[in-house]
Amino acid sequence: MSRRGRHRPSIVPWHEYLRQVFDHEGFPTFPDLNLLAEGDSWFTISGIPSYNLLFELRFRKQTRIVNCGSPGDTIVSMASIARSQQLREALSPGIQRWDAILLSGGGNDLINAAGKIVLPKSDRPTHPGNPADYCDAAELGALLDDVQDGYRRIAAMRDVPGGPSRGVPILAHTYDYATPRDAPAIFIFGSLGPWLHRAFNDRDIPPADRVKLADYLTDRLAERILELTVGSKKIPEFHVLDTRGTLTPAMLGHRGDSHDWQNEIHPNGGGYEKLAKRIEPVLEGLLGL
Template sequence: MARRKFRPNVITWHEAQSEIVIPSNDPVFNDNLILAEGDSWFTLAGIPTSNLLFSMRFTASTLIVNCAKPGDTIINMSKMLKNSSFKSALSEEGLPWHLLLISGGGNDLIDEAENIILSKDERADSDINNMESYCDLEIFEKVIENIKDSFRKIVNLRDSPNSPAIGKPILVHTYDYFVPRNAPARFFPFTISGPWLYPVFSKAEIPEGIWIELAQFLVDKLAEGILELAEGSNKLHNFHVVDTRGTLVKAKLGSVGDSHDWLNEIHPDSAGYSKISKKIDAKILELKILK
């Protein structure tokens, strides 16, 4: 007989601190307590309204307390004074967390893309077969190192003296392959945010024939940097990475809305998030860290 799958109860830190809470959102009535923080893939009450957490499934009742805010980046997450909820949740005020879920780095890559991608005038010696020749590698490496340093700071916060989660596992994910396209986040007919890579590639006059390959190069470099934190002699303690690249069907180049597994340029749709979450769910089961 297949094991029962539980949908998580996802609430904010403010709701977790409320004196009046419905039983499903009460830590006492949940077997697993997860603290989540991250970027727009975890956002509650944002655009898009779907997120990765809603798609996850567990083998016991699970409460996810989500500190993510619309537009959060991993850099902001390391500066905990900018997110009092996450800081409080990892203080003596916090709950006895079983797992920390972190989504970060993707927005930083997007935010810095204009500085990473060389303009037409700056890449006189570019080679259409060499994606590195379209990038300022010094800036790119600095962005990756800043992201890695932010993860290190989160580990330090987890293990600080008053933390209720000292030594508890941290689980993060890589991303998947964005396709630069004029597909912003929308609320009905209104553009809320984005597109993100499309204007950068257009302004830099990147040949459209390599848009997909160049975007893939950016995502791969980010993923490799994050994966390094869980590998080798200098790996972070109890820090785990799920490599989610290649999970989703890429959006069609030139499309302007929902395409295959993508709701817009950088966010999966609900079916896409479901595919990603299955890989994360499998990793959690493999690590045997929850009931």
């Protein structure tokens, strides 16, 4: 196995990048690689202590990551990402050509819609035989269609006529198996969540079936994101790393940091490092390093 890069990326918010480049404020930097990132809280801040996936990436060259996400994007949806004014500006004429685009999206759509996807007890079989029996197939299908549409809209934004970043590689990821548990994300202003745990409680999901149901939903989301890389649904220069199975699942019933998870839906620092080590060689391959 090749050795890991030693350079930590310089992670710059979009507004700070604009000040440096166009207003000439601050000390200018000239990195070897310029990456653009947009996404949910896996790319921003997932609680206290502050961890995210971008923090844990390491490179063989000096790298700047311009992050269009913001700390308030804890539960941002794919639709919001695809409508991002900052992302649109970052891909518009007059801005530099990025070496690659990193995306994180779809997971929040799933957890936010869990209460609609999971059927009430009165509408499901008396003795569900598999996780799909707990779900409204039409509701789940519609949500996953929306996630795919969000990724397509972002790719179209990249490939706008005259855009400087037409055809640059996009790298997205699937998620990993979150344990439904009463472990909210803690912030200075309070807490957010839990999400799956609350939805499963509201829908009277038997405790013995909760992990299998959460895993089923994660798998369905992953399958639909991966669909965008093959066959008739393929998006040009759109790549997805399947990150399922990277992390050690949190213990069911544990209310705090557990194994590789900081809270119900966000990894901790060690978890993000594991994910980063999976992403780095794929990204290097796309960049021809």
